[in-house]
Amino acid sequence: MKLLAPIVILIVAAFVLIPQAFYKVDETEHIVLTRFGEIRGIQSSPGLKMKVPFIDVANVLDKRLLRVDVPRAGFPDIQSQFLDIDAYVRYRITDPRSFREVLSNEVTAGDRISNLVVAALREEVGMRDREEIIGGNPIDLADGTQKVEPIVQNGVFAREELTRKVRDVADARAKEQAFGISIVDVRIKRAEFPDSIVGTVFTRMRSEREIQANALRAQGEEQYLTKTADVDRRVEIIGAQADEKANRLRGEGEGQAISILAEALEQDPEFFAFRRSLQAYSKILNDSTTLVLPADADLFKFLLSSQGSK
Template identity: 30%
Template sequence: MRRTQLLLGVVVIAIVAVINSVYIVDEREKALRLWFGEVTAVIEEPGLNFRIPGLHEIVKYDDRILPLDTQPLEVTPADDRRLVVDAFARWRIADPVKFRRAVGASSISGARPRLERILNAELREVLGGVDSGAVLSADRVALMNQIRDQARSQANALGVEIVDVRIKRADLPEQNLEATFERMRAEREREAADEIARGKEAAQRVRAQADRTVVETTSEAAKQADIIRGEADALRNAIFAEAFGRDPEFFAFYRSLSAYETSLQGGNSTMVITPDSEFFEYLKSDSGE
């Protein structure tokens, strides 16, 4: 009986020893095997591994790309126009041995504040060397790549690789928004006033040109009318003169008829004249003098 219990105890101890000496590294992990705090092996391949219980310490790190969200940071670009920048990064543990030596037992939770300080320092340095317009325009992509490259070189000392850096938001501080809006409104109103003034000036030029064209056209038309009228009068007088030269009696008769037509109009006009007046010479007889 005692022998059975002893055997059972040995089996249990052996099972516990085997269980404690076996560990599994997931495909999403990297592991370090430590001997009294010193790294003796790096396990990067997933699978079943063995250790000496009580002597070997196994430390596992996530091998996936990890997020790093920073707190909003106020930066001052080269044009002294302050901006509140909200950025984030993606990173992974590239060298677990260097990472262990840099952060110690604090692991990932201890690395995040250090990475955030590196990222904030690079944000201030890069964005402080350009105008705010570059931060708010399409040039932001080149700036983000520059921040990533500079932060990557700093993070290598931690055994960390900065995969990407992105600026989520770049806005003016709340206390500056109203003043900025007022300045933008004043600028737009000034531009509108300039456009209105230029429009009025152009309209005045067009109106003056149109008035000048009207005067020139009217003057030219009056000139041509006077010329045509003078030529017509000259032609008429020439015809009358020729007719008078051919038959003075007929010309006098025509002139009398024209006078009758003009004076004997309907209406309330009254003519006082003697019956033997020369005016009615061609109404007295079939012929004149």
């Protein structure tokens, strides 16, 4: 029993002291070893390392790309028209000692880096118009809609050129202030009008669309009237041609009828006279007609036989 107590104490001490005396360095981490706030060493190679228990503190910094979301803010362009821009930054810790001494931790680093990027964005946005910030020119299509044509400057898209300059300016200032970082990328997630002028913008857009709609309606009405007039003209032409053809055919038919009748008359004059008499009888004689004529009237000569009897 006397030996058991020291063994237990040694085991407990080992459990307490070993985690305090050793620390692990991951391949994705920098370890800044501090003693009472003073930097005692930097470890970046992976492995198991030793430190003074309860005195030295292993502060972990990430080697990988870190992201900072820049707070959304309004930025005036070259025409003093404000745009709300939402952006983010990606950076990497290159000097753990400077990072620890100047920025202390990633939270403080995020605030300081955001301030640098906002200042650089404000400068660059203030030298550009809205189309360059958005990265394209709106083009009206034939159907009244719009598409955005990307703006290319020196073989580089305008938006990419803007963010590249912001990155270079912010990175240079971070190095001047010994942040111990390298700003790798700056990206604009969204650029839009502030909420305070959205209504005005929508009203203007609505007016523009109404103008386009009225223009399209006028064009449609003009095309309708043009086509209607053309159809009416064609109808009149076709009607006139049909009347002309009908009159010509009617005249030809009447001419042919007269010719046939004349030929028939020449061939048998008595038959023609007989036919004309029958037509006269049909018009004059009916059930309610009383007609008194002499027996030798021409009207009755075809009713009499060759001996003069009826």
